[in-house]
């Protein structure tokens with residue numbers, strides 16, 4: 001933990017501060033999730049394959065940085081073993097993901113599809129497996145929150161590779177939830193609609209045709225801010241959600257209603 005980390009205080013619904021491991025922690029949504037846990041009094045570890053970005057982002061948030069590629073199962077297992085020796089991890093947020101692979105079903109190269117499945121599905125699985133083994137060895141308990149997408153339930157032309165990977169994330173969430181319940185480990189997902197991360201905002205500034213096209217699909221108006229997503233993640237990881245497991249909570253401004 002860096003010296004700038006806040007003094008931990010119990011977060012709402014939690015008996016004591018927890019250690020929260022957030023993958024893809026250098027990205028827009030990951031940083032926002034880290035900020036929300038830290039504000040609630042928890043400790044955050046940001047894991048990302050972009051070592052330079054996560055090393056730069058973590059100290060500003062009062063978090064710890066960890067360079068980790070979630071597709072490397074051996075590296076993931078070693079990281080969780082190391083963290084177990086340093087006090088353990090209570091909450092895993094599987095937020096790392098690739099969003100940028102697009103292509104029509106008639107056009108997409110199989111290798112491009114494979115690359116997205118490797119990170120979004122197999123990477124998420126690697127993290128769940130290593131975390132679950134760690135928690136079971138520690139006597140059970142803990143929570144996992146996977147970051148899915150409503151795209152897993154509602155198609156947009158050209159985005160099917162990404163969307164089907166997120167449908168798999170919802171399914172893996174239910175798979176892990178039913179098997180890990182006996183160990184007191186809850187597994188849920190948060191499924192955002194489009195979120196205005198700094199990167200997305202650059203690509204579709206307010207007033208642009210692309211922004212309008214997305215906004216017009218959302219009954220509550222504009223795209224989500226990252227701060228619209230993070231509180232649901234904190235809630236699902238808290239003891240206030242102690243009787244909730246296996247759900248994928250849409251945070252989408254009502255887009256799934258349309």
Ligand SMILES: NC(=O)c1ccc[n+]([C@@H]2O[C@H](COP(=O)([O-])OP(=O)(O)OC[C@H]3O[C@@H](n4cnc5c(N)ncnc54)[C@H](O)[C@@H]3O)[C@@H](O)[C@H]2O)c1
Pocket residue numbers: 023024025026027028029030047048049050053068069070071094095096097098099119123147148149150191192193194195196197199200
């Ligand atoms: N931005 C949106 O509109 C939106 C909507 C719905 C869901 N999501 C989901 O939210 C999550 C975060 O998205 P974001 O918008 O913040 O994206 P982002 O690109 O800003 O962040 C993703 C982070 O994941 C990291 N990453 C990628 N592959 C990795 C790997 N193999 N190992 C470790 N880290 C890896 C990247 O380096 C990056 O820092 C993703 O799972 C995404 O699918 C995003």
